Amino acid sequence: MEVKASNKPKKTIMQVRKAVERRRIAIQTVFSILTNSYIVGFLKGTIYTGKLKQICVPGMNCYSCPGALGACPIGALQAVFNQGNYEKGWYDANSSTFVAPPMYYFAFYVVGFLMLVGALCGRLVCGFLCPFGLIQDLIYKIPVPKKMKIRTFPGDKPLRYLKYVFLVVFVIILPLFYEANPFFCKYICPSGMLIGGIPLMTFGSLFGNLGQGTGTGITSWAEAGNLTILKLSIMTFLLVASVFIYRPFCKYVCPLGAIYSFFNRISLYRYSVDESKCTNCGACKHACRMGVDITKTPNSLECIRCGDCKAACPHHAICAGFGKKTAKNAAENAADKVA
């Protein structure tokens, strides 16, 4: 049988990388829109209060965003841990009764959800499904001289452990043992400020019935105080840093990324490197904006599974997937695609 030679010119590595990046941003955008599609919230400056809010979304998506249809797992985790601190328990909407909680409540539902998602795909969520990750990705695209883009700096590595400190102290210990306050949401979370606080105050000021006042679910910039200044400062710092450093929030602050990172090495979705094809050219290491050397640690805790390394590899030695697919097969597939 005669095989026709393809007239299509071969894509360069750069073109492949750009295509992979475009596809990833498209997926992030679609997912962010889907999980934040409560338009009425934006029009009235309030939030969605339906049953869908029982379900956690996998990414860092503040449930006080006017458009949010689901619950943020980090907010939910703190909320459940907080229950142990409420003497009177919580109100059960189904039975119309107050439920007395145990002294310290283990968040089975939220932890189970995180284990399921984490064991399935690890930090793939960070790379593909997180709205705040998308925002940082887009900000990093702002053109500045190449010299100003910081790949690493002294203290970069120790700072990566900071997210585990935030997870343990602000998400677990303080809400569980100290007092009923979602400490991370209240004092740190820039995602809550950006996609929750600012839209709520802005749309509330513009379209809300301000006559109803505090406690009605409608708010305005008139209520902004010291807490707003603190959170605006943290948010502004991280967003400005995102112009120069790739995803500083994910690298140094995000407790959700910290949780998913524990699953990176054992999740079903994982990366591997075909030793026979790898020439140690360093293209993957150079392409990785999270600072991971995939040839040394294919499933590093820092890897957000964005696929940059895979697209950059000139020898198609890197593969990623859920199944039994070997690096060799993946390399052959990738070679076919490029051809």
Added chain:
Amino acid sequence: MANTKKTASKGCPLDRGVLRYVVPAVIMAIGAGFLIYGIFDGEINAVLSKAVALCRECVGIG
């Protein structure tokens, strides 16, 4: 330059073999168990009650 070092499985000893699938499957099963227990234990209502009540302080209003 030919690659002489075996690097691919350095970071992850579970890359090959049955553990590659058993470990995540077991964790997913435990996670599913926790999730279902949480739902039937009423924890889902605690999540809902927090998620539907606008907490001004939580989003930096105040």
